[in-house]
Each structure stands twice: as structure tokens, then as C-alpha cells.
Amino acid sequence: MTSTVYTRADSLSVASPRRRRVLVVARIARILDYVFGLLYALLLVRLVLDFLSARPSAGFVQIVRGVTDPFYAPFKGIVGTGSIEGAPVVWPLVVAIVGYMLLHAGIRGALRLVR
Numbered sequence: 821m822t823s824t825v826y827t828r829a830d831s832l833s834v835a836s837p838r839r840r841r842v843l844v845v846a847r848i849a850r851i852l853d854y855v856f857g858l859l860y861a862l863l864l865v866r867l868v869l870d871f872l873s874a875r876p877s878a879g880f881v882q883i884v885r886g887v888t889d890p891f892y893a894p895f896k897g898i899v900g901t902g903s904i905e906g907a908p909v910v911w912p913l914v915v916a917i918v919g920y921m922l923l924h925a926g927i928r929g930a931l932r933l934v935r
Contacts, residue, residue, distance in 0.1 A: 845935050849928060856924040862888050863917050870910045892916050 866888045874881045895916035902909050 842935055845931055849931050852924070852927060852931070856920065859891060859920060860917065863891065863913060863920070866892070867910060867913050867917070870913065871907055873908060891920070895919065 862884060866884050869881055869884060876882070876885075892913060895912045897912065898915055899911045901911055
């Protein structure tokens, strides 16, 4: 007699609704991670530009600010802006990044429940 070992993949046939749901949720999670990754990158670029006191009239700075303003706006004025050894630190921008990280983690957690 031979023993057959069943794995989780065996229990999810290609046509099963559960398998399709798992694949859809996985795809949504990847897209979500990509979008939040772009948002993190743009907000971090803005933070670095502010830290380096980049000229607001520079084209690249204007583009970054234009793209990130809608995401930064809810956090403006939430805390004061300070400085570390003379370099400006935009604390509301740091709070925004942390806030979006928490939102991202919450959405990912909810997607895990759907699986």
C-alpha cells in the first residue's frame, strides 16, 4: 500500500471558487502593495527635498509636491515643523508616512481575513 499525502494545493482545484477567491485577493494585495510603495517613495522623496531645503521653484520639486499634496494635505498642521541641527524636519510629513503605513497594514490585515 502506498500512502498519499495531500497538500493544501491539492485541496484547491483550479476551478474551485475558493481558489479563485484566493487568487483574486492575492492580486489585489500585490496591486495594493505597489500603490502604497509608490506613495511611500514619493512622500520620502518630498521629505528628503524638504530636509535639504530644495528650491520650491525647481521643476522636480514642483512635480513631487503636486503629486504628493493630496496625500499630505490631511496631515498639514497636525504637529509643528522643527529642525535637527539646523536642517528642517517636516514632522507632519513623517506623521503622514506613518499614518499611511498603518492604513496599508490595516487593509492588508482585512484582506487576510477575506482569504
